Amino acid sequence: MLRAPTKTTPRPLAGGRHLLLVGGGHAHLGVLRAFAMRPEPGLTLTLVARELDALYSGMLPGLVAGLYREEECRVDLLPLAAAAGARLIHDSAVGLDLAAGRVLCARHPSLGFDLLSLDIGSDSRLDVPGAAEHGLPVRPIGSFPARLEAALAALGSGTPRLAVVGGGAGGAELALSLRRRLAAGGRPAEVVLLAGHALLPRAGALARTVLGRALRRRGIRVLEGAEVTRAGPEGLALADGRQVACDLALWATGAAAPAWLAETGLALDPQGFVAVDAALRSVSDPRVFAAGDVAAVLPHPREKAGVYAVRQGRPLAANLRRALRGEALRPFRPQRHALALIGTGDGEAVALRGRLALSGAWLWRLKRRIDRRWVEGFRVPAAMPAEEEEAPMRCAGCGGKVPAEALSAALRRLPALPGRGDILLGLEAPDDAAVLLPPEGEALVQTVDMFRAFLGDLHLFGRIAANHALGDIHAMGGRPLAALAIAALPHGPAARLAEDLHAMLAGAQEVLEAEGARLVGGHSAEGAEIALGFAVTGAVAPARLLRASGLRPGDRLVLTKPLGTGVILAAAMRGAARSAWLEAAVASMQRSSGPAARVLVEAGATACTDVTGFGLLGHLGGMLRASGLAARLDPEAVPLLAGVREALARGIRSTLHEANAAAVAGLLDPALLAAPERAALLDPQTAGGLLAGVPAARAAACLAALRRLGCEAAVIGTVEPGPPRLRLGPEAVPAAVPVPG
Numbered sequence: 254m255l256r257a258p259t260k261t262t263p264r265p266l267a268g269g270r271h272l273l274l275v276g277g278g279h280a281h282l283g284v285l286r287a288f289a290m291r292p293e294p295g296l297t298l299t300l301v302a303r304e305l306d307a308l309y310s311g312m313l314p315g316l317v318a319g320l321y322r323e324e325e326c327r328v329d330l331l332p333l334a335a336a337a338g339a340r341l342i343h344d345s346a347v348g349l350d351l352a353a354g355r356v357l358c359a360r361h362p363s364l365g366f367d368l369l370s371l372d373i374g375s376d377s378r379l380d381v382p383g384a385a386e387h388g389l390p391v392r393p394i395g396s397f398p399a400r401l402e403a404a405l406a407a408l409g410s411g412t413p414r415l416a417v418v419g420g421g422a423g424g425a426e427l428a429l430s431l432r433r434r435l436a437a438g439g440r441p442a443e444v445v446l447l448a449g450h451a452l453l454p455r456a457g458a459l460a461r462t463v464l465g466r467a468l469r470r471r472g473i474r475v476l477e478g479a480e481v482t483r484a485g486p487e488g489l490a491l492a493d494g495r496q497v498a499c500d501l502a503l504w505a506t507g508a509a510a511p512a513w514l515a516e517t518g519l520a521l522d523p524q525g526f527v528a529v530d531a532a533l534r535s536v537s538d539p540r541v542f543a544a545g546d547v548a549a550v551l552p553h554p555r556e557k558a559g560v561y562a563v564r565q566g567r568p569l570a571a572n573l574r575r576a577l578r579g580e581a582l583r584p585f586r587p588q589r590h591a592l593a594l595i596g597t598g599d600g601e602a603v604a605l606r607g608r609l610a611l612s613g614a615w616l617w618r619l620k621r622r623i624d625r626r627w628v629e630g631f632r633v634p635a636a637m638p639a640e641e642e643e644a645p646m647r648c649a650g651c652g653g654k655v656p657a658e659a660l661s662a663a664l665r666r667l668p669a670l671p672g673r674g675d676i677l678l679g680l681e682a683p684d685d686a687a688v689l690l691p692p693e694g695e696a697l698v699q700t701v702d703m704f705r706a707f708l709g710d711l712h713l714f715g716r717i718a719a720n721h722a723l724g725d726i727h728a729m730g731g732r733p734l735a736a737l738a739i740a741a742l743p744h745g746p747a748a749r750l751a752e753d754l755h756a757m758l759a760g761a762q763e764v765l766e767a768e769g770a771r772l773v774g775g776h777s778a779e780g781a782e783i784a785l786g787f788a789v790t791g792a793v794a795p796a797r798l799l800r801a802s803g804l805r806p807g808d809r810l811v812l813t814k815p816l817g818t819g820v821i822l823a824a825a826m827r828g829a830a831r832s833a834w835l836e837a838a839v840a841s842m843q844r845s846s847g848p849a850a851r852v853l854v855e856a857g858a859t860a861c862t863d864v865t866g867f868g869l870l871g872h873l874g875g876m877l878r879a880s881g882l883a884a885r886l887d888p889e890a891v892p893l894l895a896g897v898r899e900a901l902a903r904g905i906r907s908t909l910h911e912a913n914a915a916a917v918a919g920l921l922d923p924a925l926l927a928a929p930e931r932a933a934l935l936d937p938q939t940a941g942g943l944l945a946g947v948p949a950a951r952a953a954a955c956l957a958a959l960r961r962l963g964c965e966a967a968v969i970g971t972v973e974p975g976p977p978r979l980r981l982g983p984e985a986v987p988a989a990v991p992v993p994g
């Protein structure tokens with residue numbers, strides 16, 4: 254039984270080694286569970302995954318048939334990785350530099366490893382002309398449900414004609430599932446299964462008979478001796494000259510190796526899969542392991558099926574552990590015949606094992622029980638709020654410096670940037686301090702921010718930390734010019750420190766450059782935990798300066814981003830957040846406030862601030878105190894991030910919540926916090942949105958302009974005369990009402 258994670262911030266490096274898992278396939282789920290149940294001291298574990306919710310192949314046909322909901326068939330990698338203490342990086346590996354011991358990623362800097370394990374599944378084999386353009390490949394399976402939905406939605410009216418190419422167990426089960434799915438939706442389809450040479454080519458006659466009967470009884474036409482030679486917009490051409498007209502052809506002909514493996518230099522089998530020995534270790538590179546479809550286990554060749562990937566999880570975890578400890582590996586022999594249970598989509602299943610075959614309703618019940626239990630075995634119970642003992646936004650103390658060797662290695666790998674006339678000395682010519690030329694006719698704006706890492710993906714954390722720091726400059730109506738980084742890293746080997754520092758700075762630099770700010774220097778120190786911050790310098794023409802004070806009665810209060818990053822991060826730290834929630838929060842935290850600030854300035858904003866650690870009410874309270882005014886707030890109008898309502902209803906709060914509540918207690922109409930979801934108004938925000946007062950007559954146009962930018966902006970209240978006070982009430986809110994006179 255998995256336990257709730259107690260700590261999900263990146264683990265300090267204990268001088269240990271780095272195990273990099275690529276792909277959240279079936280075997281790697283087993284590896285993560287094994288390391289969650291028995292952590293390996295000193296190990297840094299990272300998972301790179303293209304999808305954050307791994308689809309269990311055994312339930313895919315049931316999902317297609319409409320017998321399961323999507324979330325029943327998927328394992329959310331976020332809590333599982335957290336329980337295993339793994340850093341989770343949402344990205345695709347696209348290459349391998351074996352000489353340097355690094356994995357190349359699509360959107361992140363490359364990742365170094367001491368040990369690498371690949372469980373990335375397979376693609377569909379599309380070797381028939383026209384198949385890539387006109388067929389719907391069933392692999393990779395993770396994205397298949399969405400691709401299928403889109404293809405079914407695009408079918409014209411009338412009875413759909415569907416063809417499934419491939420007569421293996423997967424193709425047959427898919428044909429049955431599709432038929433059931435469309436019939437249940439009141440749109441019966443003609444389904445034909447093109448079985449190539451024969452149905453179940455590697456099984457015995459009994460299996461073929463039982464499965465063939467099950468297919469035909471459900472009205473599925475099975476064409477054997479039907480080799481497809483071409484796919485086109487009208488249908489399929491067969492080798493014997495026959496034509497099969499169809500509206501949609503699904504390609505279930507077998508597995509192909511991911512193409513990028515061919516360039517890696519790893520030994521591959523003739524089909525391009527990673528050649529491994531019985532211990533699941535690459536036959537050409539002892540640092541590399543592979544399992545699941547992507548592995549070709551040379552001593553024990555088997556078909557590509559999830560059941561084999563599932564069984565490899567435990568021996569793979571054990572051998573990775575042995576390799577980390579320098580112990581001898583143990584060979585693993587997979588089962589010779591796997592039990593295949595093929596659901597018919599209508600409450601029965603056909604069981605095949607070797608030459609044996611059976612069918613019946615009890616077999617479907619058995620299959621359903623086995624599959625559900627398997628997926629449930631990877632669910633991580635959420636920790637109770639009381640178990641949270643750390644303040645998520647508090648900076649750890651600093652010790653000595655990060656060694657010069659690590660620092661220069663991290664900086665060396667940052668991309669070289671063109672010189673800038675206003676920066677006399679920066680990172681390209683390091684000195685005791687950076688030297689900038691002040692902008693002519695503009696005032697300087699300066700700010701500093703720092704916090705502990707809350708994501709295992711340090712590149713992403715660097716992006717968010719930079720965006721958060723820039724928020725203050727934007728809130729003042731300024732434009733960023735330069736930034737100094739301050740980073741804390743726990744003691745560890747220089748190479749690992751360099752890796753982590755580089756990941757954070759590379760992410761930050763991307764964001765800073767996009768906003769016109771040059772990273773000109775910084776300071777790095779040893780600390781108990783990973784932390785990053787920036788001192789940012791910006792410029793602003795005094796006439797465009799936005800201040801927190803300056804609100805006027807009648808101003809509409811405009812908020813440019815939804816609330817809830819604090820509660821979502823708190824939920825993620827307890828293993829209680831869905832990956833979709835964290836994804837939405839991460840997207841929001843990466844959204845720059847620069848364009849929104851420019852819209853607010855153009856709309857004549859009277860005052861502005863960025864909503865961060867003190868929460869919406871804290872920052873609004875600050876604006877009201879500074880302006881000597883009151884406001885009426887409509888909590889229903891305040892946009893919330895996905896998952897915030899659910900997390901708050903479960904009692905999850907950021908640790909700063911109570912302090913934020915105490916800070917505004919004297920200012921509030923208590924009715925403002927009457928409903929549980931209103932706790933979001935006190936939630937501390939990381940890289941939160943801007944809150945501005947906009948003259949009422951211009952509020953509607955301002956809101957429309959913000960929404961055109963893609964901001965989930967809203968008018969959430971109105972400024973009123975009177976001493977600083979926050980009242981409840983939607984009645985004064987409408988954005989479009991012009992101010993009389």
Ligand SMILES: Cc1cc2nc3c(=O)[nH]c(=O)nc-3n(C[C@H](O)[C@H](O)[C@H](O)COP(=O)(O)OP(=O)(O)OC[C@H]3O[C@@H](n4cnc5c(N)ncnc54)[C@H](O)[C@@H]3O)c2cc1C
Binds near residue numbers: 279307375392
């Ligand atoms: C329609 C259909 C039905 C099937 N039904 C069954 C069945 O009932 N029983 C059965 O045993 N088998 C079944 N299979 C076969 C089964 O899907 C595969 O054998 C199984 O999924 C392989 O598991 P895996 O761990 O190798 O990879 P997958 O389960 O495919 O997982 C690979 C993971 O790696 C990620 N990934 C891929 N590339 C990268 C990258 N470059 N970087 C980072 N991450 C990456 C993917 O997002 C994915 O999450 C079926 C196949 C199909 C097509």
